[in-house]
Amino acid sequence: KFQDFAVHETVHAFSAFQKLPLWLNEGLAVVTQDRYKGTPVVRTETLEYLKPQTGEKGEANAKKGFEYGQLHRMGKDRILANFVRGYWFTRYLEEAFPGFISQLLKEPLRKNRPLIDKKIADLLDIEPGELWSNVDTIILDHFSPGKSG
Numbered sequence: 001k002f003q004d005f006a007v008h009e010t011v012h013a014f015s016a017f018q019k020l021p022l023w024l025n026e027g028l029a030v031v032t033q034d035r036y037k038g039t040p041v042v043r044t045e046t047l048e049y050l051k052p053q054t055g056e057k058g059e060a061n062a063k064k065g066f067e068y069g070q071l072h073r074m075g076k077d078r079i080l081a082n083f084v085r086g087y088w089f090t091r092y093l094e095e096a097f098p099g100f101i102s103q104l105l106k107e108p109l110r111k112n113r114p115l116i117d118k119k120i121a122d123l124l125d126i127e128p129g130e131l132w133s134n135v136d137t138i139i140l141d142h143f144s145p146g147k148s149g
Helices: 002-018 022-037 044-050 055-062 068-073 076-096 100-105 113-124 128-142
Strands: none
Touching: 002 022, 022 076, 044 076, 044 128, 076 100, 076 128, 100 113, 113 128
């Protein structure tokens, strides 16, 4: 447990200067834990949080991105869905486009979420304004049974 924690927090320490969006910041930390352990940290059952739903989970599904300062205003399902989204989307980008995130992190991104979204949307060949409304479908299609993941 200590090693998992140390790996996760070390990633945050080395990327803090970039002021990354929460989804990417947490996604990088957990994907790095996966690599360190040699096995996924997040269970595939968590993909259920990204499927269209009703109630609070549906609300979580509708709100695609958030920042740390918004956490205190969210219910637990919405918080969990957004952390799950960050992990799976980061993992997707790493698997589908090896090296993309490394290249992205070499740029001065400091608090520039629109630039990050644009670069990812360009990579996926979709409009930046449509990125977050398509992310869950992209993730679920990639990690569905019979595909990688």
